[in-house]
Amino acid sequence: MKDIPLYNLYIDPLDFKELQRDVWIDDPVPANLIIDRNHLDIDITYRGSHIREFEKKSYNIQFYNPPRYQRAKEIHLNAEFNDPSLIRNKLSLDFFSEIGCLSPESKHVFLGLNGKAHGVYLELESVDEHFLAKRKLPTGSIYYAINGNANFSLKSGSNKGTKKSLVSGYQKKVGNRKDDRYLKEMIFKINTISKAEFGREVEKVVNVEKYLRWLAGVVLTQNYDGFVHNYALYRNGDSGRFEMIPWDYDATWGRDVHGRVLRSDYVPIDGFNTLTARILDVDDFRKKYQRLLIQLLNTHFTIEHMTPKVEGLVQQLHPYIVIDPYTKHAIKQFEQEPHVIYDYIKNRRKFISEQLYKLS
Structure with missing residues (x-):
């Protein structure tokens, strides 16, 4: 069995104290990361939302000298603190890739911090322009879904009325103001196209085949947050259509x-969010989804x-x-977790087998 890589992280004590002063501050501190005898100057911050308060922190790392390492300008180190197996996130992201979805690469590493063992981490590939370049994909915009407003609806995810902006709930990772317009148009069309025209018109702005594969992945792995959070949107610059990319799949x-332990019937077979509901309201799409699940x-x-x-x-x-x-x-x-x-x-x-009839 192949060993996992050893990453040695060194942070000046004063900088480390500044990093620890407030876990919610995103101002990076400088550090040095040694991988395979490569000394890399980096900026480091904590990452995540509620996970910042865990004893074992997760980190966001940006390379600045050199500015790239192994074709990446940024990586994420996830502690997987609430997963006793430490493998669910990787298992899920690999599963999505296998079934034909765009999905970030990941690998486990062992992190040392200032000369002491800091533990097993999952290194996650950043979903950015380098993610696209590695896969020889057309350039395009990328948005991270960061809260419940990324629900493909005109209404707020917190049920507080209409959204102030149709890009609410998203953080732009790659793109410009013109790309914001494309995202707004997509969300507006999803909510306003008539039922008679939806099947034809939605294909112009969403890669429905890829969306159904993503939907099957979320439903099978049962990521409750996956429908309105825990994903990135990529707009293919050639086709003009949006695709879904999974993200943060440890709760699976x-x-x-x-x-x-989560009940195995917790997430319904037809999932939820506005786009999913409208797509599955089209007979051809729903039956295609049913056939995909059976496969x-x-x-x-x-x-x-x-x-x-x-x-x-x-x-x-x-x-x-x-x-x-x-x-x-x-x-x-950990040893019992496979069971x-x-x-x-x-x-x-x-x-799922017992619920397939709902898709007929």
Whole structure:
């Protein structure tokens, strides 16, 4: 089994104290990161929302000398603190890639901080212009969904009336003001096109085939937040159509965002958000989604298919879990966690199979 990479992070004590002063401040501090004898000058901040208050922090890293490392200007190091397996996020993102969705690459690393073991982390590829370039995709805009207003509706996700702006809920990662106009037009059309014209017109602004694959991925992995959060939008500059990219998928495969076991019937087969509802209201799209789910139930979403992936990751991480200061006390739970994932797959398969009639 291949070892995971060792990353050694060094932060000046005064800068580290400044970083710790307020976890909600996004002002970076300078640091040095050593990977395979490469000394990299970086800027570092905490990342995430509620996860910033965890004992084991997650980090956002930007390279500035050199400005790129392995074709990236930025990476994310996730602590996966509430996932006792530490593999759900990677398992999910790889699953999306397998079923034909754009999805960030990820890998586990072991982080040292100022000469001490800091634990197992998941390195996540940043979804930006370099993400597109690596895949030889056309240039285009990228938006991160950052709150419940990214619900594809004209109404606020908090039920406080109409949104003040149709780009509310999104943070622009790549693009300009013209791209904001394209996003607003897409959301407006989703909400105003007549039922008779929707099937034809929505294809002009949304890659429906890719959307259905993304929807199947969210429903099968059961990411409750995935419909209005935990995704990025990419507008293909050639086709002019938007695609979904999954993000932050640790609360999946049978556990929720707090690490608690989640009922296997919690997320409905038809998901939710305005775009999903309108797409599945079109007979051809709904039946195509049904056929896709049946195909995935027979191929990718099975215990037989997922077991080698789960076992491979668990075996790879096991030697590092016992030296991670945040997880070594929970090694027994880590060893039992594959069974939680397998039970989830079994029960979720049963639920989805029993609900397929709703898509007829």
